Structure formats: C-alpha cells, structure tokens
Amino acid sequence: xxxxxxxxxxxxxxxxxxxxxxxxxxxxxxxxxxxxxxxxxxxxxxxxxxxxxxxxxxxxxxxxxxxxxxxxxxxxxxxxxxxxxxxxxxxxxxxxxxxxxxxxxxxxxxxxxxxxxxxxxxxxxxxxxxxxxxxxxxxxxxxxxxxxxxxxxxxxxxxxxxxxxxxxxxxxxxxxxxxxxxxxxxxxxxxxxxxxxxxxxxxxxxxxxxxxxxxxxxxxxxxxxxxxxxxxxxxxxxxxxxxxxxxxxxxxxxxxxxxxxxxxxxxxxxxxxxxxxxxxxxxxxxxxxxxxxxxxxxxxxxxxxxxxxxxxxxxxxxxxxxxxxxxxxxxxxxxxxxxxxxxxxxxxxxxxxxxxxxxxxxxxxxxxxxxxxxxxxxxxxxxxxxxx
Amino acid sequence: xxxxxxxxxxxxxxxxxxxxxxxxxxxxxxxxxxxxxxxxxxxxxxxxxxxxxxxxxxxxxxxxxxxxxxxxxxxxxxxxxxxxxxxxxxxxxxxxxxxxxxxxxxxxxxxxxxxxxxxxxxxxxxxxxxxxxxxxxxxxxxxxxxxxxxxxxxxxxxxxxxxxxxxxxxxxxxxxxxxxxxxxxxxxxxxxxxxxxxxxxxxxxxxxxxxxxxxxxxxxxxxxxxxxxxxxxxxxxxxxxxxxxxxxxxxxxxxxxxxxxxxxxxxxxxxxxxxxxxxxxxxxxxxxxxxxxxxxxxxxxxxxxxxxxxxxxxxxxxxxxxxxxxxxxxxxxxxxxxxxxxxxxxxxxxxxxxxxxxxxxxxxxxxxxxxxxxxxxxxxxxxxxxxxxxxxxxxxxxxxxxxxxxxxxxxxxxxxxxxxxxxxxxxxxxxxxxxxxxxxxxxxxxxxxxxxxxxxxxxxxxxxxxxxxxxxxxxxxxxxxxxxxxxxxxxxxxxxxxxxxxxxxxxxxxxxxxxxxxxxxxxxxxxxxxx
Numbered sequence: 059x060x061x062x063x064x065x066x067x068x069x070x071x072x073x074x075x076x077x078x079x080x081x082x083x084x085x086x087x088x089x090x091x092x093x094x095x096x097x098x099x100x101x102x103x104x105x106x107x108x109x110x111x112x113x114x115x116x117x118x119x120x121x122x123x124x125x126x127x128x129x130x131x132x133x134x135x136x137x138x139x140x141x142x143x144x145x146x147x148x149x150x151x152x153x154x155x156x157x158x159x160x161x162x163x164x165x166x167x168x169x170x171x172x173x174x175x176x177x178x179x180x181x182x183x184x185x186x187x188x189x190x191x192x193x194x195x196x197x198x199x200x201x202x203x204x205x206x207x208x209x210x211x212x213x214x215x216x217x218x219x220x221x222x223x224x225x226x227x228x229x230x231x232x233x234x235x236x237x238x239x240x241x242x243x244x245x246x247x248x249x250x251x252x253x254x255x256x257x258x259x260x261x262x263x264x265x266x267x268x269x270x271x272x273x274x275x276x277x278x279x280x281x282x283x284x285x286x287x288x289x290x291x292x293x294x295x296x297x298x299x300x301x302x303x304x305x306x307x308x309x310x311x312x313x314x315x316x317x318x319x320x321x322x323x324x325x326x327x328x329x330x331x332x333x334x335x336x337x338x339x340x341x342x343x344x345x346x347x348x349x350x351x352x353x354x355x356x357x358x359x360x361x362x363x364x365x366x367x368x369x370x371x372x373x374x375x376x377x378x379x380x381x382x383x384x385x386x387x388x389x390x391x392x393x394x395x396x397x398x399x400x401x402x403x404x405x406x407x408x409x410x411x412x413x414x415x416x417x418x419x420x421x422x423x424x425x426x427x428x429x430x431x432x433x434x435x436x437x438x439x440x441x442x443x444x445x446x
Numbered sequence: 447x448x449x450x451x452x453x454x455x456x457x458x459x460x461x462x463x464x465x466x467x468x469x470x471x472x473x474x475x476x477x478x479x480x481x482x483x484x485x486x487x488x489x490x491x492x493x494x495x496x497x498x499x500x501x502x503x504x505x506x507x508x509x510x511x512x513x514x515x516x517x518x519x520x521x522x523x524x525x526x527x528x529x530x531x532x533x534x535x536x537x538x539x540x541x542x543x544x545x546x547x548x549x550x551x552x553x554x555x556x557x558x559x560x561x562x563x564x565x566x567x568x569x570x571x572x573x574x575x576x577x578x579x580x581x582x583x584x585x586x587x588x589x590x591x592x593x594x595x596x597x598x599x600x601x602x603x604x605x606x607x608x609x610x611x612x613x614x615x616x617x618x619x620x621x622x623x624x625x626x627x628x629x630x631x632x633x634x635x636x637x638x639x640x641x642x643x644x645x646x647x648x649x650x651x652x653x654x655x656x657x658x659x660x661x662x663x664x665x666x667x668x669x670x671x672x673x674x675x676x677x678x679x680x681x682x683x684x685x686x687x688x689x690x691x692x693x694x695x696x697x698x699x700x701x702x703x704x705x706x707x708x709x710x711x712x713x714x715x716x717x718x719x720x721x722x723x724x725x726x727x728x729x730x731x732x733x734x735x736x737x738x739x740x741x742x743x744x745x746x747x748x749x750x751x752x753x754x755x756x757x758x759x760x761x762x763x764x765x766x767x768x769x770x771x772x773x774x775x776x777x778x779x780x781x782x783x784x785x786x787x788x789x790x791x792x793x794x795x796x797x798x799x800x801x802x803x804x805x806x807x808x809x810x811x812x813x814x815x816x817x818x819x820x821x822x823x824x825x826x827x828x829x830x831x832x833x834x835x836x837x838x839x840x841x842x843x844x845x846x847x848x849x850x851x852x853x854x855x856x857x858x859x860x861x862x863x864x865x866x867x868x869x870x871x872x873x874x875x876x877x878x879x880x881x882x883x884x885x886x887x888x889x890x891x892x893x894x895x896x897x898x899x900x901x902x903x904x905x906x907x908x909x910x911x912x913x914x915x916x917x918x919x920x921x922x923x924x925x926x927x928x929x930x931x932x933x934x935x936x937x938x939x940x941x942x943x944x945x946x947x948x949x950x951x952x953x954x955x956x957x958x959x960x961x962x963x964x965x966x967x968x969x970x971x972x973x974x975x976x977x
Contacts, residue, residue, distance in 0.1 A: 074497060081971070084723070089913035091894035093691060095515020104826045115817040118814030122784065123810065129791045130806075133727075134798075141728040141795040150789070151736050151782070158781040162774045165824065168769060172826040177763045217906060219513045227512060228908045247760075252600040253693055255833065259899040264829045266759045268694060269599060286908075290758075290833040290901050292593045294600060295519040298904030364520065 094259045097285060097306070098277045101262030103172050111165050118161075125323055175380035176262075179276045182244035186235065188245075190254030190267035190289065193296035193353065196410075200246075204319050206329050207410075208233045210299050214357040217299075229286040232349060234303035238312035242278045264290055279306040295365075298393045300397040334414075336421065336435050343422025346415045350408065359427045366404065371427045380433040383420050384444045409445070413438040465733050469941035475570070478562035479967060480547045481931060483537070483569050485864075487544030488857075490572055492933075494536030495850075497580070499926050501529040506922040507889075509915050512907055521907035523591035524607070530594030531611065534711070535618045536576050538845065541853050542714035543568075543625050546653050548864065550629060552958035553640025553647045554967060555974045560631035561624075568624040572608050575617040582607035582614075583708075593903060596671070602678055609678070609771075612671045619664040626657035626664075638957070640976035644738070646695060647956045648731065652717025655745045659706045667703040694759050709748045712844060713741060715852030716783060719805050721956065722855050725789050726802035727794030733786045740779035740786075741930035747776050757828045766825050773823035780816055784809065799951075800874035804855030807882050808848060815843030817895070833903075836896025842889045854881070854932065861939050862946030866964030869939040877935055880928035887921025889890040 098103045135138045145204065187198035187205075198205035211230045215221035217284050224230075237243050249267035257264040261277040275360040279285070309316060348357060354367035361369030370376050375383050391405035417438040424431035452750060467473050474486060504525050508516045517525070547565065551558055559565045582589040587605020590596070601608055633646070633654045646654070676682040676698070685690020685696045724731045731737060753761065753769040761769075796802070818840040822828050831837055854877070861869045891914035900911045907915065949959040957976075961969050 089894075090910050091914070094899055098828075104830055107824060108821065108827045108830075111821055115820065117814065119817065122788065122813065125788055126791065126806070126809070129788070130793070130796060130798075133792065133794050133796050135600040135728070135795040136797070139793075139795050142793040143729060144793070145730050145732050145790075146735070147733075151733055152787045155778060158778050162777060166771060166774060167769065167821075168567070169824045169826060173763055173770070174828060176829075177766075185497060188731075194481055217514055219515065223909055226908070228906060251634065252603065253597055255641050257901075259830060262826070264758045264828060264832060268687075268690055268759065270693070275760075279940065287899070288901050288904075292523070292597070292903045294603070295523060295591070298901070317895075364518075374537050 068385060077277075096262065097260040097279050097281050097283065098262055099280070100172075100176050100277065103175070103258060104262045105326065106170055107168055110168065114161065114165065118292055129296050163345045180243050180272050181242065182276055183241040184237075185244045185246060186237070187246040187248070187272075188235075188256050188267065190251075190256065190293065190300075192251050192294050193289075193300040194349070195231075195235075195254075195256070195300065196250075197233075199316075199319075202316055202320070204323050206233050207349075208235065208303070210301060212299075213348070214352060217332035226286065228299065229288070229301045231301055231302065232345070234284065234305040236307055236312065236315050237279060237284050238303045238307050238309050239279055240309070241274055244276045246272050246274050248272045252293050253291050254289050254293045254300070256302055257290040258285050258287035258304055260287075261304070262287045266291055279304070282306050282308055299353075333437060333439075334417070336425065339418045339421035340425050342414070342422070344426075345417035346411065346419040350411070351419065359423065359429075370423050371429060373429075376429055377421045377431045380420065380424075380431075380436050380440065381444065383423075384416065384436065384441055385419060387416055388441070388444055413441040413445075416441045452621045476566070478558070479875050480551050480559045480562070480565065481864075481965065481967065483565050484547030484549075484561075486569050487540050487547055487572075490569070490576075491537050491541035491544055491853075494532050494540070494576060496929070498529050498532035498537055499929065501525045501532065503922060503926055505529065506919040508905055509907070510919040511916065512909055512912055514906055517905070519905045520588055520591055523593075523903065524589040526903050527590050527593055527611075528583070531579060531614075533845070534577070534594065534707070535615070536572075536579075538711050538853075539618075539622060540572060542653075542656070542849075543608050544624075545649075545714060545718065545853070545856055545860075546625075546629055548860065549958060550632055550650055550653060551636070551958050552961060552969060553650055554636060554641060555957050555970045555976065556631060556632060556636035557968060557971050557973075559628050560636055561628045564624050565628055566744070568621045568628065571617050571621040571624075575614040575621070578614040578617070582610040588633065594676065595700060596696075597700075598674060598677065598693055601674060602685070606874065609675065612675050613804070615666055615671050619668045622660050622664050624956075629653055629657040630661075638970070638973040638976050644735065645976060648720035648734070648737055649717035649956075652713045655741050656710050656713045659710050659745055659748065659842055663703040663706045663710075665698060667707075670699040670703065672712075673699075685797050689795055694756070697756050697759065698791045700751070701755045702749075703753040704755065706745070706748040708841075708844070709744055711849050713745070715849040716741065718852045718856040718859075719787065719808055722801045722805040723790050724858055724955070725859070725953040726799060726805070727791045727796050729794040730955070731786065731872070732789035732792075733782075736782055737786055740782040743779040744776060746866055747772060747779070751776065754823060754825075754828070757825050770825045774820065776819050777816070782815075784813060795953075799858070800869070800871060800878055801855045801859035803875065803878040804851045804858065807878060808851040808855065811843055811847030811851070811882075811885070815840055815848060818843065822823070831896055833901055834896035835892040835900045835902055838902050839889050839892035839896060842892070846889070847885055851881070855944045857932075857936065859951070860958075861936065862950045863958055863961070863963050863965055865940050865943075867939050867943035868946050868950060869935055869943065873931060873935040873938070875929040877928060880931060881925060883938040884921050884924030884928055888918050888925050889921070891915075891918045891921075902972055 083236045093105050098106060185200045187200055189196040193423050194207050194209040196205060196207050211232045212228050213221065216223045216227060247265045247267045248271060249269040251269060254267040255264055256267055261279065263275050265273055265275040283306055285304045287299045289297060354365060355361050355370050359370035361367050375386055386405060388407065388409050390407035417436045417440065420436045423429065424434045461934055468476055474482065477483060504517065508522055535971060547559065585606050587607055589603055589607040590611040591599065592601040592604060675683040677684050677686060683691040685693045686692050720731060720737060751773045753767055754773045757766065822831055822837065822840060858869055858874050895911055895914050898911065900907055948961040948962050957974060960974065
C-alpha cells in the first residue's frame with residue numbers, strides 16, 4: 059500500500075515535470091503568438107493601443123503580485139510572524155479607488171480616438187457588397203456591375219487526411235476579393251441565411267453579416283499582397299471552412315483585372331447558346347460540385363444521411379430525366395419527404411449559380427462515381443429554358 | 447426583523463440528532479434538510495463537471511492537430527454548445543447553490559432555509575433538465591449546435607435538439623429563481639438576533655446580491671428562448687428580418703441576461719475567497735464595508751455593459767463608447783476587492799493549507815482574466831479578438847481559475863465541517879499544484895492563438911496554429927485527470943480521516959465553526975446571539 063502510494067507520487071511528480079517542460083519546449087520553435095502583420099492604418103493603431111494597455115496591465119500585475127509574494131514570504135506563520143490586527147482605512151480605500159479610475163481615463167482617451175477614426179466610412183473610393191452564405195462569400199462590385207462567389211479551395215482529401223496539407227490549408231479560396239492598393243474601400247456587409255462575420259486580421263476589420271440588414275465598414279490597404287482571414291461567427295457545420303481571402307493589387311493591375319472580369323461577363327452574355335462538349339462540362343462540373351455540393355453530398359457522392367443529404371451514386375433523380383434534376387437544383391427540393399435536420403435538411407435552391415455552372419454540375423453527377431444516365435449531357439441552354 | 451421567534455421556526459419538528467426521516471433513496475428524494483440538499487447540489491454539480499469535462503476533452507482531442515480526425519463538424523458544434531451549457535447551468539451555478547444551502551443557514555444562525563419544501567423542488571428540477579440536455583444528443587438532427595449563446599437564425603434552422611435545450615433552460619431557470627427567492631428570504635428574515643446586515647458574513651452578502659441578480663435576469667433568458675421557440679414553431683418573426691424582426695434583438699435580450707450571469711457565477715466565488723483569506727491570514731477582512739459596496743457596484747454595473755459582447759454587430763459610435771466606458775468602470779470595484787484581499791494578507795500570520803492555496807491561485811489567475819477582460823473592453827482591440835481563442839482564454843481564466851478554484855478552495859475549507867474528518871492535506875496540495883500547472887498549460891496558449899487570429903468554435907484550423915493547440919490539448923487532459931485527485935481526496939475524507947474539531951482553522955470567525963463537526967443534522971434550533 060505504502061509502496062504503491064510512493065510509486066504513484068513518483069509518477070505524478072514525473073508527469074508534472076513533463077508538463078512543465080512541455081511549455082518551454084513548444085516555445086523554442088516560436089509558433090505565431092502575436093498579431094498578424096498589419097496592412098492598414100487602423101490595424102496598426104489597434105496594435106499600438108493593445109500594446110499600451112497590455113504593458114500598463116503588466117506593470118500593475120507586477121506591483122500587485124509583488125506585494126502579494128512579499129507578504130507571503132515575510133508574513134507567514136512559519137517564519138513566526140504575528141498577525142497585526144488592523145482594518146479599515148478610509149484614506150487608503152479612497153486612493154485605491156481613484157488611482158485605477160485615473161488609469162482608466164488614460165486608457166480611454168486613445169481608444170476613443172481610434173473608435174471615431176475607424177467608424178468614418180465617408181469619402182470612400184469604391185464600394186463592395188459582401189454577402190455571407192452557408193458556407194461561402196459573395197463579393198459584389200456595385201459600381202462595376204459584376205460579382206462572384208468565393209469558396210474554400212482546400213480539397214476534402216487534405217481535410218480528411220488523405221493528402222498532405224498545403225501551405226494555406228483552409229485559408230485559400232477559388233476567387234479572392236480583389237481591391238486596389240491605397241484606395242479607401244467601403245464594405246457593405248450582409249448575409250443570406252444566418253449571421254456570419256467578415257474578418258481580415260491584417261486589416262483590423264471584423265463586421266458581422268446580419269441577414270436582412272446591411273452594415274458598413276471600410277479599410278485602406280497600403281501594401282500589395284494576399285491577406286487571409288476567416289468567418290468569425292458560428293454559422294453552422296462548415297463555419298470553419300469559409301475563409302476570407304483578399305488580394306490587394308497595384309492600381310494598374312487592378313484596372314486590368316476589372317477589365318478582364320467585364321470581358322468575361324460580356325463573353326458569357328453574348329454566347330448563351332454555346333454548345334459544350336461532355337468533357338468540358340464534367341471538368342467544370344467537378345469544381346462546381348466540390349465548391350457547392352460536396353459539403354452535404356460528399357466528394358464521392360456518397361451523401362450524408364444524418365443531415366438528410368441522399369447519396370447521388372445510383373440516385374433516381376440523377377439517373378432519371380434531366381429536366382427534373384434541373385428543376386431540383388434550380389428551385390430546391392419541393393416534393394417528397396422534408397426532414398428537419400441541423401442544416402435545414404432539404405435541398406436548397408441553387409438558382410444563384412450560372413446556367414453554365416448548373417449544367418456542368420448536373421452533367422458531372424450524371425457521369426461520375428459509376429453513374430451513367432440516359433441523358434448524360436445537359437447544356438446551359440436547357441438550364442436557361444428551365445428558369446422561370 | 448433580524449430574527450423570528452424560535453418556536454415558529456421549529457414548531458412541531460422533532461429535535462435533535464435522531465432525525466425522523468426516511469432511509470435510503472427516499473431520504474434524498476423527500477428531504478427538506480438544507481444540508482442534504484446542499485450535498486445533492488454539490489454532487490450534481492461535480493457530476494455535470496465531469497460530463498462537461500468529457501465534452502471539453504472531445505473538443506480538445508479533435509483540435510490536437512489540423513484536419514478532421516475524431517468527430518464530424520456537426521457533432522463538434524454540439525460538443526462546444528453542450529459543454530458551455532452544462533458547465534454554466536449544470537456545474538457552476540448548482541455548485542454555488544450547494545455552498546449556499548450548506549452554509550447560509552449555518553452562517554446566519556438559522557435552523558434551515560426559509561422554504562424547505564421549495565428547496566427540495568429547486569434541486570429535483572435539475573436532474574430532469576440535465577437529462578433533457580443529454581437526451582438531445584440522441585434525437586434526430588442531434589443536439590443543438592449553435593453555441594451556448596443560441597444566436598438565431600442559426601438556431602431557428604436546427605432540429606428538435608434545440609427544443610429540448612430550450613425546455614431544459616426553462617426548467618433550470620425556474621430552479622434558479624426558486625433557489626434565489628429562498629436565499630433572499632432566508633438571509634433577510636432568519637438571521638440570529640444581533641446579526642445586522644452589516645455583520646453578515648461576506649459569503650452571505652455575495653449570495654444575497656447574486657440572488658437578486660438571478661431573479662432579475664433569469665426571466666429575461668426565459669423570454670429570449672421562448673421567442674426562439676415561437677419563431678421556430680409558431681410563425682412569429684421576432685428574429686426574422688423578413689417578418690419585420692431583427693436577429694440582433696436576440697443578442698441584446700440574451701446578453702442583458704448573459705452579462706449579469708457572469709457575475710452570478712463569480713460573486714459567490716468572491717464570497718468564498720473573502721472567507722478563506724482572512725481565516726488563513728488570521729486577520730479580519732481589511733475593508734468589510736467597502737467589500738460589500740464593491741459587490742453591489744459590480745452587480746449594478748453588470749446591467750449596463752451587455753452590448754460589449756456585440757461590438758462587431760455594427761453599432762453607432764456613441765453606443766460603442768458608452769458600453770466601452772461602462773465596461774472599463776467595472777475594473778474599479780474589482781480592483782477594490784483585489785486590493786482588499788491583499789491588504790488582509792498584509793502583516794497577517796499566513797499559512798498555506800489547501801483552501802488558501804486555491805484562494806491564492808484564484809487571485810493570481812482571476813486577475814489575469816480581469817486584465818484580459820479590460821483589454822477586451824477596448825472596442826478597437828475587441829474587433830480583433832471577438833470570437834477568437836483570446837475570448838476563450840479570457841473566460842476560462844475567470845470561470846475555471848476563478849469560480850471553480852474558489853469552489854475547490856471552499857470544499858477543502860468546509861469539508862471538515864461537512865464530514866467531521868480532516869481531508870488529506872498532501873492529496874489536496876497535489877490537486878492544487880496539478881490543477882494550477884495544467885490549467886495554465888491548457889489555457890494560456892489560447893491567448894496566443896487568439897492574437898494570431900484563430901477563430902473559436904471551429905473543428906479544424908490552419909497549420910500555423912498547430913503547436914499551441916497541441917500544448918493546450920495536453921494541458922486539458924492533464925487538468926481533467928487532476929480532478930480525479932480531487933474526487934479521491936473528497937471520498938477519502940467522507941469515509942474517514944483524522945477527526946475534525948469544531949473549529950479546525952484557528953483564524954475562522956463565522957458561526958458555522960461554533961457547531962460541532964460534523965455539523966448536526968439539525969443545527970441552530972435555538973438561535974445564537976451575535977454581539
């Protein structure tokens with residue numbers, strides 16, 4: 059019994075030492091532990107403000123606990139200290155009420171200045187509307203007249219550990235938000251379904267996206283580069299998988315990029331009836347599927363019964379008449395059993411995707427994972443015809 | 447007013463040790479004895495602490511490295527949600543009520559709580575509520591997964607697990623309100639002759655103020671979740687913009703409850719610490735009156751700061767400034783309390799038994815949590831930290847190292863009175879040091895994660911966050927396992943140990959130490975007189 063206890067004590071002591079060593083050992087590699095490099099004046103001000111208040115707190119902490127440890131050292135019974143029976147001293151109590159108050163005033167002043175500056179959205183150079191969706195972002199260039207979705211680009215294989223994770227694991231998207239350097243960008247933020255939060259740490263910007271309401275914020279990036287953030291408000295099961303990526307380009311590159319976007323838009327508008335071949339559709343469809351459908355139906359089309367997403371392998375809608383599948387994808391599930399599940403449990407409408415996207419993704423499902431539907435190719439024109 | 451005649455309180459009740467009560471399980475189901483009920487609250491709290499702890503370890507296991515390994519994201523979200531709800535409503539709040547039940551009557555010289563039958567009912571509401579919360583894990587659609595804050599519209603989308611959560615909150619709220627009415631009535635009406643309000647032990651003062659806070663805000667929470675319920679099932683649109691509602695309205699109502707709630711959790715802990723520090727310093731509390739005023743000031747301020755939880759929803763600058771200033775002001779009464787505890791220790795005759803160790807651990811770590819709270823109060827900084835691991839670190843420093851450490855300290859402090867045995871000091875010291883070290887290993891790195899930009903409530907993360915998450919997971923397992931030492935120490939103390947004298951701590955001054963150890967089943971049937 060005694061030996062056992064001694065062994066246990068020895069084991070516990072070893073465990074405690076190992077735990078104590080774990081901290082400095084991990085610190086040797088110095089993983090990131092501080093703010094990301096700021097890229098806007100507001101983000102820089104936030105860091106200055108944080109450091110000021112942090113060091114004031116450290117100073118007070120050392121004062122307070124210096125006193126405590128001194129007292130623990132000198133005023134212990136084991137060193138023979140007798141308790142001195144004193145209590146209540148109005149002067150001391152007034153002092154330790156007023157001095158913290160003055161320190162707070164000293165902290166509040168710079169904080170107030172930063173708040174007023176950070177909330178001035180007037181005189182912006184351009185406006186972008188950001189809409190949060192479960193689980194992706196939409197960026198709408200209001201003045202330029204185009205917009206697009208921005209979806210996680212990390213493949214499922216990396217998330218589920220079947221492939222090595224790349225450098226920007228979970229912080230990469232198919233289409234980043236693109237802005238010019240030095241411009242004051244006003245961001246209108248809203249959401250389509252639940253509350254999201256648009257956050258770019260390097261910009262010092264975090265704004266909740268609230269369905270039914272539009273809030274605004276702004277940033278002025280002063281360095282060209284790619285900046286990565288994430289959705290910061292719990293928005294459902296894929297909350298951790300909807301990053302925000304902003305690419306800040308030089309003025310010229312930005313102008314070029316805008317021209318390209320407009321040209322693409324024009325090309326698509328001019329040629330709605332282009333006939334695509336199966337290979338093109340399947341290749342594009344796979345991208346669309348992984349960005350939009352795989353969250354529920356899974357990358358292999360195996361479905362997720364827990365949330366009411368059927369397997370698409372051998373599914374009767376996928377193998378049946380194309381027109382019905384187009385209708386389901388465009389308008390959501392309107393017939394059959396509607397199961398109430400965490401994510402709504404029913405196929406939502408995907409009418410926000412383009413005709414080409416929908417045609418491609420349908421074609422992809424009809425030709426993948428062993429599926430071979432009778433009508434195995436769906437053209438964008440068929441989707442267009444089905445839109446009401 | 448400060449006491450009522452003796453025969454009114456105990457009229458018709460059999461006196462003495464040979465209490466006439468059923469044996470076995472029926473004793474616990476039918477008991478109206480404040481000591482039995484206190485014991486049940488404390489064991490319920492500890493059980494929920496282990497259940498919530500297993501959920502925390504599930505979360506930490508998934509976060510040990512990037513990628514999805516152990517649970518899927520829906521279940522992960524259910525774990526974070528239930529961990530929060532169970533720790534707050536199942537572990538911390540009932541734990542505090544357990545201490546109140548055991549100690550308030552003994553500290554004010556009353557024979558029992560004012561409403562003994564209601565006391566039984568307040569406790570027995572809790573197990574079914576906890577059962578419903580856990581049951582929700584097994585219903586179609588799974589448990590609620592929108593976070594313990596339950597923000598709509600996300601929670602409108604969820605399955606019947608959310609309805610079970612809403613009903614569980616209703617029941618636990620009813621339990622809290624009844625408990626609070628009981629505590630207020632007991633303290634205001636059953637004090638021994640001569641015990642004026644300004645002679646009340648600080649633990650009772652802390653609970654009196656907490657009980658008023660509970661009565662003020664639990665109905666607000668009930669209202670908020672009821673609105674959720676009608677939005678979910680009866681076609682109302684309180685929180686739906688398409689029907690003229692506003693999702694942010696929920697956040698205002700929720701945090702009007704939620705902020706006082708954090709003081710509901712910490713004030714009883716302040717009370718316990720204010721009993722322990724003078725005892726082990728062998729000196730009276732430095733500023734009794736200013737401690738009472740500071741408690742009251744914190745309670746009042748807690749109603750004026752709720753929107754600091756919503757700094758990123760997009761508020762006008764004027765509102766932001768108001769809530770920021772009001773939040774910063776809380777540092778003043780909190781400072782008064784900390785300085786008072788220090789001044790109490792100053793020139794005392796200090797010994798470091800386990801209760802004092804936990805009180806000092808509380809002081810040290812709670813102040814860290816207080817400072818990060820001040821940093822979070824500064825709105826521009828909060829914009830960076832809102833919904834990141836920095837916030838997770840902050841509230842675990844005040845909830846775990848704050849309230850939980852105070853409960854551990856309080857348990858060791860009063861165990862001799864409860865059981866009649868001294869606890870094993872060596873085991874208790876091990877419990878403290880293991881908890882202290884592993885707590886910091888688990889939660890200190892979360893500050894770094896938040897600073898570096900890791901959002902909370904995510905099942906997977908970018909690779910630069912890997913190292914600190916690994917350290918944190920190791921710490922969490924260490925902290926969890928350390929609690930088995932606590933369980934061992936408590937069980938050993940109940941089963942035996944050196945017999946405890948009536949007053950095992952020579953510095954203790956409150957009335958419970960005038961009773962023999964263990965405290966008799968019925969105590970103070972004749973009220974003592976307080977000079």
